[in-house]
Amino acid sequence: MLTRAALEQLDRDDPxxxxxxxxxxxxxxxxxxxxxxxxxxxxxxxRIAEVVAREWGEGLIRSWNDAGWIDLAxxxxxxxxxxxxAAPGSVAVADxxxxxxxxxxxxxxxxxxxxxxxVSERDNFPTDLYVAxxxxxxxxxxxxxxxxxxxxxxDAVGDDTAVVMLSHVNYRTGAMHDMAAVTRAAQERGALVxxxxxxxxxxxxxxxxxxxADFAVGCGYKFLNGGPGAPAFLYVAPHLHAGLRLPxxxxxxxxAPFAFEVEYRPAPGLAQAVVGTPPILSLVPLxxxxxLALEAPLSDVRAKSLRQVALLAALIEQAAPGAFRRVTxxxxxxxxSQLCLSHPDAYAVMQALIDQGVIGDFRAPDILxxxxxxxxxxxxxxxxxxxxxxxxxxxxxxxxxxxxxxxAVT
Amino acid sequence: MLTRAALEQLDRDDPxxxxxxxxxxxxxxxxxxxxxxxxxxxxxxxRIAEVVAREWGEGLIRSWNDAGWIDLAxxxxxxxxxxxxAAPGSVAVADxxxxxxxxxxxxxxxxxxxxxxxVSERDNFPTDLYVAxxxxxxxxxxxxxxxxxxxxxxDAVGDDTAVVMLSHVNYRTGAMHDMAAVTRAAQERGALVxxxxxxxxxxxxxxxxxxxADFAVGCGYKFLNGGPGAPAFLYVAPHLHAGLRLPxxxxxxxxAPFAFEVEYRPAPGLAQAVVGTPPILSLVPLxxxxxLALEAPLSDVRAKSLRQVALLAALIEQAAPGAFRRVTxxxxxxxxSQLCLSHPDAYAVMQALIDQGVIGDFRAPDILxxxxxxxxxxxxxxxxxxxxxxxxxxxxxxxxxxxxxxxAVT
Numbered sequence: 085m086l087t088r089a090a091l092e093q094l095d096r097d098d099p100x101x102x103x104x105x106x107x108x109x110x111x112x113x114x115x116x117x118x119x120x121x122x123x124x125x126x127x128x129x130x131r132i133a134e135v136v137a138r139e140w141g142e143g144l145i146r147s148w149n150d151a152g153w154i155d156l157a158x159x160x161x162x163x164x165x166x167x168x169x170a171a172p173g174s175v176a177v178a179d180x181x182x183x184x185x186x187x188x189x190x191x192x193x194x195x196x197x198x199x200x201x202x203v204s205e206r207d208n209f210p211t212d213l214y215v216a217x218x219x220x221x222x223x224x225x226x227x228x229x230x231x232x233x234x235x236x237x238x239d240a241v242g243d244d245t246a247v248v249m250l251s252h253v254n255y256r257t258g259a260m261h262d263m264a265a266v267t268r269a270a271q272e273r274g275a276l277v278x279x280x281x282x283x284x285x286x287x288x289x290x291x292x293x294x295x296x297a298d299f300a301v302g303c304g305y306k307f308l309n310g311g312p313g314a315p316a317f318l319y320v321a322p323h324l325h326a327g328l329r330l331p332x333x334x335x336x337x338x339x340a341p342f343a344f345e346v347e348y349r350p351a352p353g354l355a356q357a358v359v360g361t362p363p364i365l366s367l368v369p370l371x372x373x374x375x376l377a378l379e380a381p382l383s384d385v386r387a388k389s390l391r392q393v394a395l396l397a398a399l400i401e402q403a404a405p406g407a408f409r410r411v412t413x414x415x416x417x418x419x420x421s422q423l424c425l426s427h428p429d430a431y432a433v434m435q436a437l438i439d440q441g442v443i444g445d446f447r448a449p450d451i452l453x454x455x456x457x458x459x460x461x462x463x464x465x466x467x468x469x470x471x472x473x474x475x476x477x478x479x480x481x482x483x484x485x486x487x488x489x490x491x492a493v494t
Numbered sequence: 495m496l497t498r499a500a501l502e503q504l505d506r507d508d509p510x511x512x513x514x515x516x517x518x519x520x521x522x523x524x525x526x527x528x529x530x531x532x533x534x535x536x537x538x539x540x541r542i543a544e545v546v547a548r549e550w551g552e553g554l555i556r557s558w559n560d561a562g563w564i565d566l567a568x569x570x571x572x573x574x575x576x577x578x579x580a581a582p583g584s585v586a587v588a589d590x591x592x593x594x595x596x597x598x599x600x601x602x603x604x605x606x607x608x609x610x611x612x613v614s615e616r617d618n619f620p621t622d623l624y625v626a627x628x629x630x631x632x633x634x635x636x637x638x639x640x641x642x643x644x645x646x647x648x649d650a651v652g653d654d655t656a657v658v659m660l661s662h663v664n665y666r667t668g669a670m671h672d673m674a675a676v677t678r679a680a681q682e683r684g685a686l687v688x689x690x691x692x693x694x695x696x697x698x699x700x701x702x703x704x705x706x707a708d709f710a711v712g713c714g715y716k717f718l719n720g721g722p723g724a725p726a727f728l729y730v731a732p733h734l735h736a737g738l739r740l741p742x743x744x745x746x747x748x749x750a751p752f753a754f755e756v757e758y759r760p761a762p763g764l765a766q767a768v769v770g771t772p773p774i775l776s777l778v779p780l781x782x783x784x785x786l787a788l789e790a791p792l793s794d795v796r797a798k799s800l801r802q803v804a805l806l807a808a809l810i811e812q813a814a815p816g817a818f819r820r821v822t823x824x825x826x827x828x829x830x831s832q833l834c835l836s837h838p839d840a841y842a843v844m845q846a847l848i849d850q851g852v853i854g855d856f857r858a859p860d861i862l863x864x865x866x867x868x869x870x871x872x873x874x875x876x877x878x879x880x881x882x883x884x885x886x887x888x889x890x891x892x893x894x895x896x897x898x899x900x901x902a903v904t
Contacts, residue, residue, distance in 0.1 A: 110552040117555045132775070133539060133545055140721055141522040142533035145527045145853060148903035153722060153901075180770025182744030183593055190632055206756060211745035211770065214758040218743030221601055221632075231756070241868035256754070305771070306548030311550055312563060312774035335621035342860050342904045344666070346616060346641070347622040360590025360621065361715070363776035364722035365542070445554060448754050457785030492565075493558035494752045 119455030253420030403474025579701030618689030663830030720780030813884025
């Protein structure tokens, strides 16, 4: 039998507890959705205000040089590189995850011209699939997308496979691939491997170099706390830089952008991946978020994350026995930083829970998803979340018709 | 002989004069680079602070619904539509100009499968050329890019031309195309027409509907004053929406993003062009900038712009007779909102001028570019800018070696 007092003791012993104060969180809320939109670092509003008033307002165009805007995308990329086991210069911040997927899938097909299949998983995050579908259609239907069922990726990889595109941690279930093993197996069959780190970067230890991954993309607004719609990032293994040709080639990725030459020449390394002018006012908060993430030892983050996932599962089972089916794998090495439970009326249950100030999210068709963000989440909050859910299930509060109303974003 | 007193009288009679107070401009600066980075609207810092602290910090993930983030990109697009003569729903804000060029060039080639040539101009803004080159290379070299010399566009358009991609106003010279005439002539030869409005939107009257343009892109951080790296926009003529297939298809452009379906289905109209999650903290200042632009009658803006271009040219000739060659066409209907002058040492001259607080920019190889932004620029400032330039030329101040040092951004 778990008690709130026991959880409070864990908070007192938590080496990451001081990070909580570095974030602005509203009172009366237990936030279990940092994997959808990370919370606001306290340092961010002041930094944005300074960039707006001083760098933009007073510096005007001069700030591209004087405030270092011109290098911001690659500078933040180097910070992210440290979080995902990548060499300096091999990560750039640019565009959205979707656009970066397009660039890297395009580059992969160019590198494997004789192979016409993109392998992914049916339950991968849809944008990964949509980008591949759009790309294949644009190329005239000569390429196929082969979607594996969970657990069956390697059965789908063959001599015809140009690239295997997988999410390291599944957005809907929290299941996590063995990155090194899958990469090795796919490369043995001649395929390139592209990892989507949207639910990994800043949340679980990632070592792209050790895994010998070819490509990766990731998201700035989840565990990196970069703010709504923060720019995404992309990784290309250094040994692929020399021959790299991305399908989208723009002026800031030119070797000499301000020479305004007629012919494109790619900038060295991954600087070519910054295609257009980067959104400075969205990059600045990402820099703050990445800086915070770099202060926390990722081994501490992972240890607390695993403990919190296990505790939240146990607390919910204790508060509402048998009400939910656990979807997230129960083996620590096989899941990321979230707990997913299914329920036939998951949408209404989550709305009732949000109404009580416990914010997770719903993922179609039947999943309650609870994101675990060890930098901000206390152990006692897990108790409070489970207790609120227990009351809702005991009283049937989720049957209130107002909780059935679907909103634009779920 | 022009006098400063005469210019001060023009300021007193200027119907746009009140707009100046709506922008924060640093003291001691004459800003002639709003066509590179527009100045900061006074309403922007407060609005950003509110979005950061309240919508992100307190609302957290709920703000996608409650604060209307989910519709922000199309809402701002509808504002821009009014500035460029486009129907509601035919402009979306998304990504960078470069990425939008890629999307629309890709869509154009898909719509004209039998035609393999992209026509543009050699002196178009390089990113337009680079995007076309990257696209053609990615498609395996079956497409060609045909670059016309100034004035020779229609000679380059033939039966083989899929799309004609032109900047409405040239970034380096300020020369402006007759959009309706060029569009009609190109379409008569079966080509689609894509206009880059980077130096037009908010600066000169544009009527995409009347010109029957097929596609357009444009920039958020120049005359729309959306802040450094603000998202760009794209336009697709309504009659092309039904069959439109963009090469990049992402989750937010899906007909039902939160159904998380395996197969992509495009959202109706131009909502499909919002591919990934939009950068909210960069979209919010763009909304402010577009709102301001919508308050000013574009006919007043154009009238003042033409007058200011003519006056600045005359004042500089008066202050430094014969020192520069005018590059911008001298016919009002043939130029945008800038004055470009050439000089063999243009870079050093511009650095010396910036050192005096008169900020224009240099464009390789030999151009001094002065952007005219009628919402913020007074007539008296034109006098001050020309006077400063006159002193620099008379004294040879630009020969100081420190003004020859090339910086990252010129």
